[in-house]
Every structure is written in structure tokens, then in C-alpha cells.
Amino acid sequence: MEFQEKSTIGRVLALDVGKKRIGLALSDPLGITAQGLPTLYRTNIREDLAALDKLVREREVKLLLIGHPLNMSGTEGRQAFYTKEFAERLSEWTHVEIRYWDERLTSVEAGRVLRSSGISIEKRAKAVDQLSAVLLLESFLDSGGTA
Numbered sequence: 001m002e003f004q005e006k007s008t009i010g011r012v013l014a015l016d017v018g019k020k021r022i023g024l025a026l027s028d029p030l031g032i033t034a035q036g037l038p039t040l041y042r043t044n045i046r047e048d049l050a051a052l053d054k055l056v057r058e059r060e061v062k063l064l065l066i067g068h069p070l071n072m073s074g075t076e077g078r079q080a081f082y083t084k085e086f087a088e089r090l091s092e093w094t095h096v097e098i099r100y101w102d103e104r105l106t107s108v109e110a111g112r113v114l115r116s117s118g119i120s121i122e123k124r125a126k127a128v129d130q131l132s133a134v135l136l137l138e139s140f141l142d143s144g145g146t147a
Contacts, residue, residue, distance in 0.1 A: 010062030012145070013055065014137035015090075016103065016129055017067060017083045022048070023129030025137040026059055031145070034137035036130040045086075049093045056094045064096050065145075067103030067136050101140050103132070 012031060016023035024037040037055075042048050055061070066087040069079040084100075091098045113131060 011059055012063045012065050012137060012140065013052075013059065013061040014065040014101075014133045014140070015052075015067065015087075016132040016136060017069075017086055018042075018129065019082075021129045022052075023131070023133035024055070025130065025133035026061070027137060027141060029060075031141055034134050034141060036134045039129045045089070049090055052090055053094045056096055061094075061096055064090060064094070064098045065137060065140050066098055066100050067132070068100035069103055099140075099145075101136055101145075103136050 011029055012027040014023075014025040014027075014034070020042055022040040022042065024040060025034045026037055027034055040048065040051060056064070064087070066083060069083055070076060087098045087100070119127070
């Protein structure tokens with residue numbers, strides 16, 4: 001049996017950035033598993049950055065994985081521009097490297113998974129951001145992504 005060696009040296013924090021909420025997921029230090037974290041409900045840019053900085057420091061995050069919201073054609077739209085602007089400010093605030101990861105189908109997949117789970121619409125709405133971040137991070141880790 002052959003094992004693929006991972007060179008991740010620390011945790012990866014995945015963010016599914018939206019205007020009202022940011023879905024969060026965190027890897028284990030070895031970069032094998034993804035665990036959802038409570039969704040960050042946005043207030044203002046300064047408080048959002050401070051809350052994320054605190055999480056980065058507490059969890060010893062080495063890489064910020066930012067969902068890159070491309071159009072289905074692969075082009076960038078307004079949300080991609082907004083997300084990049086936020087990510088750059090977050091990187092400046094935390095001094096942690098950022099990497100963008102295609103998130104085109106994560107929200108769709110998260111919605112499908114949650115619908116098939118049978119939970120209420122209200123609970124689904126609260127869980128979709130977190131699950132999107134988990135799927136984003138799992139995709140990155142499964143690709144052999146490294147910090």
C-alpha cells in the first residue's frame with residue numbers, strides 16, 4: 001500500500017465569502033480532514049477582519065483558502081472582484097498567505113446535500129455556508145493542496 005505524502009505544515013482555513021455571511025472550515029494540522037466552523041455573520045469590515053484574525057491566531061492557520069466565485073463560463077464577475085478585495089485586506093490584516101479555489105459548484109452541492117438530508121428549510125439556510133466551506137476545503141485537500 002502506497003501513501004501519498006502531504007507537505008502541509010499547519011492548518012488551512014477555508015472561507016466561503018458572502019455579503020452577509022462567511023462560511024468557515026478548518027483543516028487538521030496534517031491537511032487531511034476538513035471540519036466546519038460556525039458561520040461568521042458579517043457586521044462591518046473592521047469587525048469581520050478582527051474576528052477572522054483572532055481565529056487565525058487561535059488555530060495557528062498557515063493558509064487562507066478563499067472560494068473563488070467564477071461564473072460557469074470561468075470568467076470573473078462582480079462577486080469575484082469583491083471577494084478578492086476582501087481576501088487581500090484579510091491577508092494584509094493577518095499576514096497569512098491566501099490562495100483562491102474554484103467554488104463554482106460548492107453552494108449547489110451543499111444545497112443538494114442539505115435537501116437530501118431532510119432538515120428544515122430554516123436549518124438548511126443556516127448550514128449551507130458552512131457546508132460550502134467544508135466542500136471547498138475538502139476539494140483543495142483531495143487535490144493534494146499544500147500550505
